Amino acid sequence: MYRAPVEEIAFALKHVAGLKAAMDAGTFGDLGEDLVDAILGEAGRFASEEVAPLYKVGDRTGAKLRDGAVTMPPGWKELYRHWTEGGWNSLNGPEEYGGQGLPTMMGVATLEMWNSASMAFGIGPTLSMGAVEALEKHASEDLKSAYLAKLVSGEWMGTMNLTEPQAGSDLAALRTRAERSGDGTYRIYGQKIFITYGEHDFTDNIVHLVLARLPDAPAGTRGISLFLVPKFLLNEDGTPGARNDVFCSGIEEKLGIHASPTCTMIYGDGFAKGREPGAVGWLIGEENRGLACMFTMMNNARLLVGIQGVAVAETAFQKALAYANERRQGKASSYSGEGMAPIVHHPDVQRNLLTMKALTQAARAIAYSCAHAIDMARVSAGADKAHWQDRANLLTPLAKAFSTDVGVDVASLGVQIHGGMGFIEETGASALLRDARIAPIYEGTNGIQAIDLVTRKLPLGNGEHVFGYVGELDGIAIAVAAMNSEAYGRTALILEQALDDLQSVTRHLQKQLGDGRTDDALAGATPYLRLFSLVAGGAYLARAALADGDERRISLCRFFAENLLGETAALKDRITGGTSSLAAAAKALISA
Amino acid sequence: MYRAPVEEIAFALKHVAGLKAAMDAGTFGDLGEDLVDAILGEAGRFASEEVAPLYKVGDRTGAKLRDGAVTMPPGWKELYRHWTEGGWNSLNGPEEYGGQGLPTMMGVATLEMWNSASMAFGIGPTLSMGAVEALEKHASEDLKSAYLAKLVSGEWMGTMNLTEPQAGSDLAALRTRAERSGDGTYRIYGQKIFITYGEHDFTDNIVHLVLARLPDAPAGTRGISLFLVPKFLLNEDGTPGARNDVFCSGIEEKLGIHASPTCTMIYGDGFAKGREPGAVGWLIGEENRGLACMFTMMNNARLLVGIQGVAVAETAFQKALAYANERRQGKASSYSGEGMAPIVHHPDVQRNLLTMKALTQAARAIAYSCAHAIDMARVSAGADKAHWQDRANLLTPLAKAFSTDVGVDVASLGVQIHGGMGFIEETGASALLRDARIAPIYEGTNGIQAIDLVTRKLPLGNGEHVFGYVGELDGIAIAVAAMNSEAYGRTALILEQALDDLQSVTRHLQKQLGDGRTDDALAGATPYLRLFSLVAGGAYLARAALADGDERRISLCRFFAENLLGETAALKDRITGGTSSLAAAAKALISA
Known part of the structure; x- marks a missing residue:
C-alpha cells in the first residue's frame, strides 16, 4: 500500500537540503537532476512494487532460528537478491570496490524508501553499509581487497x-x-x-x-x-x-x-x-583504538536509523490519509456530498493528519540536511571540510532522535485515525507502531543522543558552530518575513521567536557546562534536542515553501509554525526553569 | 511484578478526590476510613497476588475461538470465579440485588488495580457493570428480577x-x-x-x-x-x-x-x-429511546476506560522504576557506590521517570474526582444533584481521554527506559504499550471525547459550570501561594498562569460556538482537552501536596508545574491561533 513519494523526496533533497545548489556548482561531478530523478523513480518503483508486498509475510512469519541457522520469511531471500542485482546496495559504495560512489544523500533517500516499505528489510543493509564504511576507513589493504567488493555489491x-x-x-x-x-x-x-x-x-x-x-x-x-x-x-x-x-x-x-x-x-x-x-x-x-573505528560506522548508522523514523512516519501517514478519505462517519460542514462524510472532513482528524504530515516532512528535511553535510565534508578541504564535518556532527543527534520520536508519534496517531480498526493486526496500522518503537532505542537511545548533542556538539568550533547554524535558519525566517504575504500567517514571527528561544537556551546550556553544572545541563538535554529539532524543522518547511511558492507547502509550513512551534516556549522553560525541581523530586525514585 | 499502590490510591481517594470530607460529613453512611483501607488492602492483595501472575499467560495464549465457543487462557476461568467469590464484582452493585452499594469511588479504585494487573481481565467486568447500571435505571421489573442479581454477583x-x-x-x-x-x-x-x-x-x-x-x-x-x-x-x-x-x-x-x-x-x-x-x-x-439508555452505561464506561489508562500507566511506571534501580550503565555524579551507576541516577532517566509518575498521579486524581462527582450526584438532591451531575459530565471526557493518552505515553516511556530490553516481548514492557493503545480508541475515541467536552460540556449550566470548577482549582493555586514556601518553587505562579490560559481559552471556544464557528471550535477541541486536563492535574497534585505537606508530594507537584504545565501556553496558541491555518492546509488532504 506504500507508494514512494518520489517527487516529495526529490524536492526535499534538491531544494531543502541543498542538493540542487551543490549539483549546480559541480560539486558532484556530472550528477544532474535527470539522473537523480531517474534513480529515485526506479527506487520508488522497486520499494513500492517489490519490497512493500513482502512486508506482511515478514511481519507475520518473522525470521526463524533452527539449529543455529536463521531462515528468512518466504520470498525474502529472492527479494534481497533482486535488490542487490538492481545495484541498490552499492549506491554509496566506493567506486574502487565496485560501488557507484553516489552522494550519501542518494543513499539516504533510497534507504527511506526501503524502510518505508519494510523497516525489517531496510535495517540489514543499513548495518552492512556501516561495515563497508568502517572497513574502507580503517582496515588494512589485505582485508579491504578480501571483503570490500563483496560487501559493496551485497553478495555478503x-x-x-x-x-x-x-x-x-x-x-x-x-x-x-x-x-x-x-x-x-x-x-x-x-x-x-x-x-x-x-x-x-x-x-x-x-x-x-x-x-x-x-x-x-x-x-x-x-x-x-x-x-x-x-x-x-x-x-x-x-x-x-x-x-x-x-x-x-x-x-x-x-x-x-x-x-x-x-x-x-x-x-x-x-x-x-x-x-x-x-x-x-x-x-x-x-x-585498543576500536571504539574510534566503530564510531565511524555508528555516526553513519545514527543518521540511517533517523531515516527509519522518517520512513515509517511516511508510511503511517499515507495509510492514515487513505483510510480517512475512505472511511465515512458522521456529518461535516465541509462535506457537501451524499451520506456520511469521509472522516478526513472532520477538523479533529485533519489536525491529526496535518500534524503527521508536517512532522514527517520536518524530520525528513533534518535528516537529508545531515546527509548533505556528510557529502559536503567528503568533497571539501580545509576549513570547509571542518565546517561541514561539524555540521554533520551537529545534525546527527537531531536526525536520529527527533526523526525516530516522530516515527513513533506519527505511527501512534495513525493507529488513532483508524479507530477500532487500528488495533486489529490485519489492518497493518499497529504493525507500523510496533516497528517504529525500536528506532528511538537502538544505535544509542534518544536520551544518549540528547546528551551527545549537549556535551559534544554544542562545544564544536569553540561553541560557535551552533550559532552559525542558527544564523542560517534565521535567514529563512527573515526571508519569510520579507515575503510579507498573508498566506504565511504568523510564520515569520513565530519562527523568529522560536529561534530566539533556541539561541538563549543554547547559551544557557553552554554556560551550565562551562560552570561545571553538568547534571543540570544533562537534565535539560532531551527537551533541548526537541526544541532544536522543532525550530530546524519549522525553518526547513519554510525553506521548502519559499523554494517554489506552492500553496500546499506554504499552508503546511504555516500549520507547523502556528500549531507545533509553540511548544518551544514550554521546552525552553523546562530547560531553564525545570531542572532544579527535577533533582529534588528524583530523590524519591532511588531505592535504598 | 505489579504491587498495588494501596496507600497512594487511598490517599488520592480521601485527600484529593474528596472521599474523606464526604465520609466525615456522613455522606456515605457508616463507611469510614477503616473499611475503605481494608477493602483497598484486600483488593491490592488480590490484584498483585492473584490477577497479575496470570497476566503473561493471558497475553501469550490469548482467548481462542473454536466452533463458536471461546476458551479463555489457562487459569483465567478459575481466576474469575475466585474474583467474584471475593465479592469484587458486586462492590458498586445495588443492594436490592445483592450488591454492596459502595460508592463508585471504591469501585473505580479497585478497578484500577484489576486493570493494572491485567487490562484484558479488567475490561470484561467493566462492561458488565455498565450493563448492570443500564438495566437498573431503564429495565422493567421483570427483566431486573430475572437478570440483575446474577449480573451483580458476577455469576453471569x-x-x-x-x-x-x-x-x-x-x-x-x-x-x-x-x-x-x-x-x-x-x-x-x-x-x-x-x-x-x-x-x-x-x-x-x-x-x-x-x-x-x-x-x-x-x-x-x-x-x-x-x-x-x-x-x-x-x-x-x-x-x-x-x-x-x-x-x-x-x-x-x-x-x-x-x-x-x-x-x-x-x-x-x-x-x-x-x-x-x-x-x-x-x-x-x-x-426508539435506546441511545439514551445506552448513554447511561457509556458515560460510566468512559470513566472506567480512563481508569484503564491510569492503571496501565501505574504498572509501566513501577516496572520502569524497578528496572532503572537495577540496571547499571555508565557513571553518574549522584552515585557514589562502586562500579557502574544504576541508571536511575542519570538525570535524563530521572526526567522520564518523574514525567511518568507525575502524569499517572494527575490522571488518577482527575478520574477519582469524576467518580466522586458521580457519587455525590447519587446521594444529593435538587440543585446539589444537578451541580454534581454537571461536574461528573464535565470531568468524564477529561478522565477518559487524558488518562488514556497518559497510559500510552507512560507505557511508551517505560519501553524507552528499558532500552533494548524494552523491545523484547519477554520483558513485558512492550506488552503494556500494546495493551494501552486501545484505550484512547474504544468507548468513544479521544477525538470524540474532546468534541463532547467542547460542544456538550462547556454549555453546562448556561456555560457557567466550567468556570465554577476553574474557580475551585484556582483556590488550590491560591493556597499554594499562601504557603509562601520555597519548596513549591514557582508552582503557584505557573498554576495561576495556566488557569488564566484555561479561562481565556474556554471563553474563546464558547464565543466561537455562540457565533456558529463550530468547525474552528472543533479544530481546537483536542488541544483544549489536554490543556484543561494538565491544569486540573497540576492543581490536584498541588492539593495532594497541601494535604499532608509530604516532601515527596511537594517536589512532585513542583516538577509537574515547572516541567509539564508550560505546555498549556502552546496549547492555548494552538486553539486560538492555529485553527485558521488548519483549514487552509487541510485542503491538500482531501481526495478528489
Whole structure:
C-alpha cells in the first residue's frame, strides 16, 4: 500500500537540503537532476512494487532460528537478491570496490524508501553499509581487497557487534576477549546480544565487526579493539571455506521488525568442530583504538536509523490519509456530498493528519540536511571540510532522535485515525507502531543522543558552530518575513521567536557546562534536542515553501509554525526553569 | 511484578478526590476510613497476588475461538470465579440485588488495580457493570428480577453491542433490525463487531445489551432501541435454558489485551437449530429511546476506560522504576557506590521517570474526582444533584481521554527506559504499550471525547459550570501561594498562569460556538482537552501536596508545574491561533 513519494523526496533533497545548489556548482561531478530523478523513480518503483508486498509475510512469519541457522520469511531471500542485482546496495559504495560512489544523500533517500516499505528489510543493509564504511576507513589493504567488493555489491553482508548483556549504552563494560594467536590473527571469545542480521540466509558469508578486549588492554573504552570475524573463513581464492567459530544461539522475540533477526552471537565456544575453540578474527585499525573505528560506522548508522523514523512516519501517514478519505462517519460542514462524510472532513482528524504530515516532512528535511553535510565534508578541504564535518556532527543527534520520536508519534496517531480498526493486526496500522518503537532505542537511545548533542556538539568550533547554524535558519525566517504575504500567517514571527528561544537556551546550556553544572545541563538535554529539532524543522518547511511558492507547502509550513512551534516556549522553560525541581523530586525514585 | 499502590490510591481517594470530607460529613453512611483501607488492602492483595501472575499467560495464549465457543487462557476461568467469590464484582452493585452499594469511588479504585494487573481481565467486568447500571435505571421489573442479581454477583456477565462495520463513532448509521414478535418480545437480526467479551467461558450465561432499529423507527439516532438478548433463554426457574440465536462468528487478532475476546456477534442468522431464525430480545426502556439508555452505561464506561489508562500507566511506571534501580550503565555524579551507576541516577532517566509518575498521579486524581462527582450526584438532591451531575459530565471526557493518552505515553516511556530490553516481548514492557493503545480508541475515541467536552460540556449550566470548577482549582493555586514556601518553587505562579490560559481559552471556544464557528471550535477541541486536563492535574497534585505537606508530594507537584504545565501556553496558541491555518492546509488532504 506504500507508494514512494518520489517527487516529495526529490524536492526535499534538491531544494531543502541543498542538493540542487551543490549539483549546480559541480560539486558532484556530472550528477544532474535527470539522473537523480531517474534513480529515485526506479527506487520508488522497486520499494513500492517489490519490497512493500513482502512486508506482511515478514511481519507475520518473522525470521526463524533452527539449529543455529536463521531462515528468512518466504520470498525474502529472492527479494534481497533482486535488490542487490538492481545495484541498490552499492549506491554509496566506493567506486574502487565496485560501488557507484553516489552522494550519501542518494543513499539516504533510497534507504527511506526501503524502510518505508519494510523497516525489517531496510535495517540489514543499513548495518552492512556501516561495515563497508568502517572497513574502507580503517582496515588494512589485505582485508579491504578480501571483503570490500563483496560487501559493496551485497553478495555478503556485514554486522556490528557491540552490545553485551552488561554493556549497552556503556561500552566500557564490555568483556568479549581477543587473544593474539601469533600468526597475526586473533581468537575471539565471548557473547554478543542484540546483533541485527547476525545470522540469516540472504548471503553465503556474513562479515562480523566485533568489539573485544585484548588481555593487556587498559580498562574502560580505551582498551577496546575492533575485529573482523567472518562466518566462513576464506579459501585461497577468496571464496567462503571453513566455518568459523561464531554461531547464533538465539533470536529475540520482539515487539516489531519481526523479519529482522536479532541474534545472540557466541564467539569461540568451540562449536566449529575439528578446530580449537576460538573465532578467528582480524584486527581493524590499531589495537585498543576500536571504539574510534566503530564510531565511524555508528555516526553513519545514527543518521540511517533517523531515516527509519522518517520512513515509517511516511508510511503511517499515507495509510492514515487513505483510510480517512475512505472511511465515512458522521456529518461535516465541509462535506457537501451524499451520506456520511469521509472522516478526513472532520477538523479533529485533519489536525491529526496535518500534524503527521508536517512532522514527517520536518524530520525528513533534518535528516537529508545531515546527509548533505556528510557529502559536503567528503568533497571539501580545509576549513570547509571542518565546517561541514561539524555540521554533520551537529545534525546527527537531531536526525536520529527527533526523526525516530516522530516515527513513533506519527505511527501512534495513525493507529488513532483508524479507530477500532487500528488495533486489529490485519489492518497493518499497529504493525507500523510496533516497528517504529525500536528506532528511538537502538544505535544509542534518544536520551544518549540528547546528551551527545549537549556535551559534544554544542562545544564544536569553540561553541560557535551552533550559532552559525542558527544564523542560517534565521535567514529563512527573515526571508519569510520579507515575503510579507498573508498566506504565511504568523510564520515569520513565530519562527523568529522560536529561534530566539533556541539561541538563549543554547547559551544557557553552554554556560551550565562551562560552570561545571553538568547534571543540570544533562537534565535539560532531551527537551533541548526537541526544541532544536522543532525550530530546524519549522525553518526547513519554510525553506521548502519559499523554494517554489506552492500553496500546499506554504499552508503546511504555516500549520507547523502556528500549531507545533509553540511548544518551544514550554521546552525552553523546562530547560531553564525545570531542572532544579527535577533533582529534588528524583530523590524519591532511588531505592535504598 | 505489579504491587498495588494501596496507600497512594487511598490517599488520592480521601485527600484529593474528596472521599474523606464526604465520609466525615456522613455522606456515605457508616463507611469510614477503616473499611475503605481494608477493602483497598484486600483488593491490592488480590490484584498483585492473584490477577497479575496470570497476566503473561493471558497475553501469550490469548482467548481462542473454536466452533463458536471461546476458551479463555489457562487459569483465567478459575481466576474469575475466585474474583467474584471475593465479592469484587458486586462492590458498586445495588443492594436490592445483592450488591454492596459502595460508592463508585471504591469501585473505580479497585478497578484500577484489576486493570493494572491485567487490562484484558479488567475490561470484561467493566462492561458488565455498565450493563448492570443500564438495566437498573431503564429495565422493567421483570427483566431486573430475572437478570440483575446474577449480573451483580458476577455469576453471569453483560456486554454492550453498539458497533457495526459501518457504524462506529456514528451510531446513526446502525442497521441491526428488531422486529416485534407479537408476544411482547422482539426478534433481532444483524451483525455487531468489536464486542468485548461477547463470548467466553467465564459464566453460564451472557447478557447482551444490543442496539437495533425497529421497522417503523425514524432514521438516525432517534430510531434506535435497546434490547436485552441473553445467550441462553431462561427456564421458568430462571436458570439458563434454550440457546438463543446469537453466536460469535469470529474474534479479532489485536495489538494487545489478547486475553479479552473481541467478538463479531451474529444475531438471528438461524444458527440455533430447531427454531425460526431470530435472536429473542426484550426491550429495555422505551422504543426508539435506546441511545439514551445506552448513554447511561457509556458515560460510566468512559470513566472506567480512563481508569484503564491510569492503571496501565501505574504498572509501566513501577516496572520502569524497578528496572532503572537495577540496571547499571555508565557513571553518574549522584552515585557514589562502586562500579557502574544504576541508571536511575542519570538525570535524563530521572526526567522520564518523574514525567511518568507525575502524569499517572494527575490522571488518577482527575478520574477519582469524576467518580466522586458521580457519587455525590447519587446521594444529593435538587440543585446539589444537578451541580454534581454537571461536574461528573464535565470531568468524564477529561478522565477518559487524558488518562488514556497518559497510559500510552507512560507505557511508551517505560519501553524507552528499558532500552533494548524494552523491545523484547519477554520483558513485558512492550506488552503494556500494546495493551494501552486501545484505550484512547474504544468507548468513544479521544477525538470524540474532546468534541463532547467542547460542544456538550462547556454549555453546562448556561456555560457557567466550567468556570465554577476553574474557580475551585484556582483556590488550590491560591493556597499554594499562601504557603509562601520555597519548596513549591514557582508552582503557584505557573498554576495561576495556566488557569488564566484555561479561562481565556474556554471563553474563546464558547464565543466561537455562540457565533456558529463550530468547525474552528472543533479544530481546537483536542488541544483544549489536554490543556484543561494538565491544569486540573497540576492543581490536584498541588492539593495532594497541601494535604499532608509530604516532601515527596511537594517536589512532585513542583516538577509537574515547572516541567509539564508550560505546555498549556502552546496549547492555548494552538486553539486560538492555529485553527485558521488548519483549514487552509487541510485542503491538500482531501481526495478528489
